[in-house]
Amino acid sequence: MLFPTLEFGIFFLIVFTVSWALRFEPVSRKWFLVGASYLFYGWWDWRFTGLLFGTTLFNYLGGLALGRTERPGLRKLIVGVTVAVDLGVLAFFKYYGFFLTSLDGLLTTLGLHRDLPFLEIILPIGISFFTFQGISYVVDVYRGHIQAERSLLDVMLFKSFFPQLVAGPIVRAADFIPQLHQPARLTREHVAVGTVLILSGLAKKMVIANNLATELVDPVFFDPTAVGGLDLWLGIYGYAIQIYCDFSGYSDIAIGVAALLGYRFRANFDQPYRAASLQEFWRRWHISLSTWLRDYLYIPLGGNRHGEVQRYRNLFLTMFLGGLWHGAAWTFVFWGSFHGAMLGVERWAGRKLDEFAPARGDEAGIVSRFGNFAQHVVGVVWTFHLVCFAWIFFRADSFPTAWDYLKGLTDWSGAHEHVTPFLVGLVSLGLIFQFTPRDLGRELALGLRELPSPLLGLFLGFGILIIWAVAPEGVAPFIYFQF
C-alpha cells in the first residue's frame, strides 16, 4: 500500500477514526495500531508479517534478558547474539544472492568454478529499516539508555508502526516507546503540522520526483550513450532532486501521518544541498540513518578516540557499510566508500587549511567576511557536485553504465532533447527550495492552526486535487522501498 493512493486514503481514514475512538483504552488502541500496521505491511506480501513478528519477538526477549541480568559478560553475550541474529536475517535476505554471485565470479576468474547453492530469495520490503530499529532497541537497553520494555505490545508497535515501517525514518526506541506510555493527545499543532507535512510530501513525491523520474532520469540512465552531454548534466542534477524529493517526501508524509495519530518522529532531512561540506551534508541528509550509523557503528568502532588514523579508518568503514546497507551491489559499495574517503580527505584538507587561516582578530573585517561568504558559496557548489558524482554510481545499474555516463558528460556534440523548459524549471525549483527560509513550513503550520474544519478541509482537499492534477499518471513506488 503506497502513501499517495486511494487505498491508503481509505485506510488512514479508518485508522484515524478508530484509533482516536479507542483513546480511552490505551491497550486496545495499541492492538488496533499493531493490527493496522501488520495489515499495511502484509498488503505487499503477507508471508513476511511472520518475519516481522519473529524478529520483534527475538528483540523483545533479548531486551528482557538484558533487563534481568547485571553480569557484564552475560550482557555482552546477549546483546552480541541478538545483534548477530538480526544482522544474520538481514544478510540472508539481502546479501545472500549478492555474496554468491560475487563468489562465483571470483572463482570463475581464478579458474576454480563450482556449482554454488543459489536460491530465489524475495527481499522483504523495509527489512533494512526494521532490522536497524530492532538493533537500536537492544543496544540502547544494553547501554542503559532505556529500560527493557516489559510489554511485547509496545515493542511490536515500536517496530511495526506503519508510517515508518517500510522506508523510515529510523525511529529510536528512546524517542518512541516513552510516547506509548503517555495518554494519546491531538493538539491543534499536531493537526497543522500533519497537514502541512502530508501536503508537502505529496507535492515533492508526485509533482517533482515523479515528473523528473519519467521525463528525465529514467531515460538518460537507461542508456547514457544515446543522449547528449547536456542531457546527462541535467539528468544528474535531476536525479539529485528526484531522490531528495522522493525520500524526503516519504519522510514528510510518514512524520505527518504519525503526528495525526498523536506521535512525534524526528526530522529526517534539513535542506541537504545547502551544505557547504560533506560532513554538513550528512548532518542534513537521511538524518535518522546517519545518526544511527554514528551511534551504533562509528562510535563502537572507536570513533575519534584513538587518533587521526583510526578516525579516518572508522569514517571510511562506517560509510562503506552504510553504502552496503543501501543495496547489495558494488555500485552502492563504491558510493559509500567514495563518501567515506572524501569525508576523510575533507577533514584532512580542512585541518591543513586551518594552519594558514588568518588570526582571529581579522575575522570582523569586511574583506574577511566577503572571503568567508565566497568560501561558503564555493563549498556549497563543490559539495553538491561531489554528491552528484557519487549519485551517478548510486543510480546506475552497473559500473559500465556509470562509466558511460561519466564519459558522456564531456561530450556535448549530440542533441539534447531532454533539456526542456519544463525539466529545467523543475530542477531549478527543487534547488531553490534548498535555500528558502527553514521556517517556511512552520509558518504555514502556524497559519493553519486556527482554521475551522471546513476551511482546513478545503485547504487539504484542493491541495491534494492540485497535486493529483499536476502529477504524471500512475503512482511510482518510492526509491527507498528497495532498500
Place this chain on the structure above:
Amino acid sequence: MLDLIERNIEAEGEVETVTVADLRAEAETRRNVGRFARAMWVAAGLLLLFNSGQLVTVVNGFGVGPVQDTAVALTATWNAQMEKTGLSRPVQTIREFVTRMRDASWADLKAAAAPDAPRQGASLRGPVEDGKG
C-alpha cells in the same frame, strides 16, 4: 516545524498529574479529532466532486466480480454526471496546461514571450480559436 509538537509533549509531561489540565487536554484532543475528521470528509467530498475520473481509474483496477462490477458501474455513472455538470473540467484544464508545459520547447517559450509572434507560441497557450464564432 516539529518543535511545535515537541513543546506540547514536554508541557504535557510537566502537568500530567494535574487533573484539570488532563481534562483540558482531553477536551482539546476531542475537539481536534472532530475537527480533522470533518476536514478529511470535506477533502474526500471535494475529491469525489472534482476528481471523479481518478476514482474510475482506481475502481477499474479492481478484479472481476459482482461487487466490483457494481462499483465500476456506479463510479462510471458518477463520473459521467460530474462531466455533465462541468465539475471535472478544472482538473482537466490543469492537466492540459501541464501537458502543454511539458511538451513546450525553448522556441515555444521564446515565441510566447514575444507578443508579435502569436502562432509560434501556440503550444504554451493551448489551441487557438479561429474567432469565427
